[in-house]
Amino acid sequence: MSVEIRISHALKKYGDNVIIPDLSVNIKPGEFFTLLGPSGCGKTTLLRMIAGFNSIEGGDFFFGDKRINDLDPSKRNIGMVFQNYAIFPHYTVRKNVEFGLKNRRMPREEIKSRTDQFLKLMQIDTLADRMPDRLSGGQQQRVALARALCISPDVLLMDEPLSNLDAKLRVEMRTVIKNIQHDVGITCVYVTHDQEEAMAVSDRIAVMNAGVIQHIGNPKSIYQRPANVFVATFIGRTNMLEGELQVEGGKAFLCLSDYRTQMDTVAPEYMQSQKIQISVRPEELLLNRDANADGLKGTVQDAVFLGLNTHYFVKLDSGEDVEIIQESSIEETLGKGARISLTINTEKVNLFLADGTKNILTGVKNDLDA
Amino acid sequence: MEKNKKFELWTVMTIVFFLLFLLILVYPMFGILKQSLYDKEGALTLANFSKFFAKKYYTNTIINSFKVTIVVTLVSLLIGIPLSYFYSFYRLKGAKVIFVVSILCCMSAPFLGALSWIMLLGRNGIVTKFFLNVFKIRLGSIYGFKGILLVQALKYFPLVFIYMNGAFRNIDNTLIEASANMGCTGVRRFFKIILQLSMPTVLAASLMVFMQAFADFGTPMIIGEGYRTFPVEIYSQYLGENGRDYGFAAAISVIAILITALVFFLQQWATGKFRFSISALHPVEKKPAKGIGGFLMHLYAYLLIFIGFAPNLYIVYLSFVNSDGAVFKTGYSFNNYRLAAKKLLVRSINNTLTLGVGSLIIIIVFAVIVSYLVVRRSSPINHAIDTMAMLPYIMPGAVVGIALVMAFGSKPFALTGTMTIMILNLVVRRMPYTIRSASATLMQISPSIEEAAISLGASKLKTFARITVPMMSSGIVSGAILSWVAIVTELSGSIILYNNKTITLTMSTYVQINRGNYGTACAFAAILTVVTILSLLIYIKVSGSEDDIKL
Structure with a gap:
């Protein structure tokens, strides 16, 4: 019926x-x-x-x-x-x-x-x-x-x-x-x-x-795979960062200040070097206690222990604030002022055109376009 | 798309009420203005107005009215607000009695107080005589300004009391605690916090008292004597011994309307200065009234309501005292009632009931429909209907009476002396209040309840009849009983419109007083009082909670 x-x-x-x-x-x-x-x-x-x-x-x-x-x-x-x-x-x-x-x-x-x-x-x-x-x-x-x-x-x-x-x-x-x-x-x-x-x-x-x-x-x-920046920010929590997409020899790289990592999921029609917006959710940032390891460098501002997870609020050296959710570990929680480095889960991160209107990765399913 | 605009019932209602209100509200008011501007030959002139302003005798009536009404308003606030404060913030013994008696005071017929105080303190009053005979003291005259002030202040302070109770109940206890926390308590807190928060209500109560006192015809007529006020002047110009002068009566009416309109807009403007909304999540907890302060509070409250209500009781008592109609004698009997029975008592009661029930039904039907149009079908034309419906609010009763005679007294209508014009007067006079309370009730009903009914397949008319009206009914019923009392005790408009066939209890009482038949008058008044008291007791029973009273 x-x-x-x-x-x-x-x-x-x-x-x-x-x-x-x-x-x-x-x-x-x-x-x-x-x-x-x-x-x-x-x-x-x-x-x-x-x-x-x-x-x-x-x-x-x-x-x-x-x-x-x-x-x-x-x-x-x-x-x-x-x-x-x-x-x-x-x-x-x-x-x-x-x-x-x-x-x-x-x-x-x-x-x-x-x-x-x-x-x-x-x-x-x-x-x-x-x-x-x-x-x-x-x-x-x-x-x-x-x-x-x-x-x-x-x-x-x-x-x-x-x-x-x-x-x-x-x-x-x-x-x-x-x-x-x-x-x-x-x-x-x-x-x-x-x-x-x-x-x-x-x-x-x-x-x-x-x-x-x-x-x-x-x-x-x-x-x-949110279709644009509005959807990415409205659904769930996310960190918005500004960076660049660099295409070299048919391969795409995500560049954030001196951090550079390969992206395999960029849609073919967007394979060109350009400024982009990056939406990385708190659980998609991986925290490394070794401040000298490869990745984005930053300083811990605050840490909140919530049992299952621990939330970190970090100021990147570029001046941007990001939130990181990590499964709580048995080690000591990092205190304020601790230096760390961050890497990005490239499988889950989302990249958008600089104006935020389109997701440039493959796998976006939007029935609106159908 | 076009189908949406089909001719529906509510569009018909809009047109019907727009035309009806043009006929019964705008046309009479316009008629008064026209009458005031033309002389007997039908030429345009300002002679009526210049006559009014040329003679001190006439201008004084307005000045007198204005003076006494302002003082009455202030005194009512001055004695009503403390009573309400004690009632709302302290646990007084017999609080319910205080409340019920207060309502009874302000709902009794407007001139009964005057009659009673004359019996007590007038030239032949028992108190006057007692002081003269026992102490050889001659009490000052009760007539004139003092008498009007005494009677009206005692009649209208309960109005302030009821209004202020509502305001005080809306004050959140945390505000009181917060001010105490910052070191502001007692009298300072009353003036800086409590009274400030209640200012919109103080203004609303002031307007209500002003309008009613300003328009009161019976009190100044009976106890005013030389102190002439404008409703009395309109009446005597219209029916007076010195020959009728419609044009001049109309001119006084126009001036009166201008004054009330001015006061109305002044009040609206002042209220605009206090625009904030409060709603109490934590109602004020009443403190026990202990010690000497508590004693004084009780004394104040009970003394006040006693003085307010005693006149009514005294009249009931007098109605059983032996008399020959005019002069009271010793002993008790039903003489007064027997005499009253010869003076149209049965017809008066019949008319009172017929007129009351008839106009009440019309008022309720009109109020329900108009409030629905205004609240749910907002449109410029419905807004115009709302504005028109409020016109009588600024028209004193005597003015409404005159306006109706002028509008419907001649050729196409010729309604003078009929029950129709009496009902018309009552409907016009009371409708604004009932529409206001019906609109307020309707505004509190979420439109989604009506939408739910429609989405479940009910037609718009069925939704209105089965869902909207039943949900409004509590508001309508409580408003209706107060309207009923106001209708039964209405004098200032009817006095101009009634005749021997359409006479009511109120009118009969007044006629007997006017003829000096105080004994017979007391019999009529006692019956009127009993009717009022019974109605109000039913009201309190029906409305269940005393806190929900709406005027």
Whole structure:
């Protein structure tokens, strides 16, 4: 029953203020698709255009073969979960869940059996006669999900559904959401600004900035081969450094001040000497206690022991600050002022054009280009 | 794309209410302005205004009104704020009693205080006589400025009290602790922190007291005697013994509106200077009121509400004292009620209930729809509707009355003397308050709850009826009961519009006082008081928490 969502050349503006200039995306049937981006990037706006609560100034929105641009929100057959859950406070849990079914004029027995089924599925059947003000945040979340799902919607839309929960419940509920979506097999569009949450639940993630999708891919490809500097810095932590790519005799070398190392993964079309931006994640910097070894030289500013890992904050001799995460070792933690040298894991590091718009390595999977 | 702009119900509502408000709000106000600018021959003239400003007799009415209202406002603040401070920051014994009695004081009919104080301190008042006979002391006159001040200050300080309770409750305890931490406590903290934080509310309360006191017709009419205020002047120019002068009454009305508008904008401007928002995560913990200070606080609170409420009780008592209608005698009987029954008592009660229920239903329906249009369908035209709905806020009751007579008294409408115009007056007068409280309630309801209903397949109308209105209902009900009391005790507009067929309890009371039938008046007033008290007790029961009171 799951449907494909196709959006082509979507345009959204408020007056003269363009929020989404020209956005196209295909969401596969049954897929858990996440819109991820900083606040104000237009992700919620796009979701509400799909839901029908925001007007569409241009472009086409399709559920399967059905164009939904002009369809009233109540006719789109969507299930929606809101940031504040939007539970009707004057109805019991059961009445909240039934609400959508009653609007569909189902026979009473069927309403009851479906409601029971979803109350059970969300493990809130014991709360059926409670009023919402006597539910915890997690329970309200479950009611919202049951209510959205029991109408058998074509698509499930979720707008930052976990942001009002505490950290522990957030982790618990995202597993619940992921499993339910998988069991029901419904196409799901999920909005969040929390990149860890996005990676935990999604089949694919679209990273958005300023109304434009930067990168669409699965969590692994987005983390390991980000399409541009924005994606690299938004997803996970990273150190941005400036350096050069030098091509000699068909081989590419990454040069950072006097540190030089061979790169085997540069894409053929970018094989030319040029200034580049380097994104190296804290775990991709390898710390050597011998300050005279080959590598980037620097001074330890601070060290934080966190059990599994130890974080080092190092000032490079070039003046740049970098963060390094190292698995904690049994040796003494390095103190402030210790001289060290650093090498880069060339398999994992990412290199970008000097303007930051493109990753110049092979292996970038961006469905946006497809 | 074009289909989105289909003609929906709310667009129809917008058009209907825009036209309706033009008819019942803008047109009468415009009519008053027009009337004031034309002479009897229909020529454009400023004669009405120059007549007003030429004679000290007339200008004095406005100056008098202004003077007494300013003093009333200040005195109300002066006695109301300390009461609220003690109530909000200390654990007073019988706090609930203090609160309920305060509401009863400020919701009683506007002129009952005047009537009662005349019975106590007037020329033949029992206190006056007692002092004269026992101590041979002649008490000063209660009539005039002093009387108005006494009656109005005692009626409006509870308004300040209720407003300030809300403000004090929003002060976060950590702010109090922080100021103590930096060595600022006691009286200094009250003025430097607590009062400063409550300034927007102080201003809001001041405006409320000013508007109500300025427009009060009954009190100055009964106890003012030679001290003429402008609502009395409008009334006497309109109905007066010296012959009717609509043009001149209209001119006074225009001047009154200008003054209230000026005060309104001045208040808005001043409030703008205190723009900050606070919300208490840690509400203030009430301290026990111990020792001599605690005793004085209790004394202050109870003395104040006693003086405020005693007049009402005294009137109920008097209603059972034997009288021939005008003069009280010894012994107790139902004589006053028997006499009242001959003076349209049944009709008055019937009319009061009919008018009250009728206008209340209309007000609620209007308020719900208008607040929805304003809050959820923001558009220039809906904004205009909101602004129009607030017009009566700056129109004193007597002015509304005059405006309605002028607008609907003649040819196409000819509503004078009908129940319709009485209801119209009540709707126009009370609507701004109800719309305000309905809008405030609606603003607190997240739009996503309505969106959830729509996404679950409910139509917009069904969402409104099944989700929005029920969620607003608590706000609507608490607003409605206060509107009900205000409607039942309304005098200043109705006095111009009523006749024998549409007379109400309030009007009957006033008529009897005017004729010197104090005994009969007390019977009417006692019934009115009982109706008010019962309504408010129901209100407190329904609203559940005393803390949620909205005026």
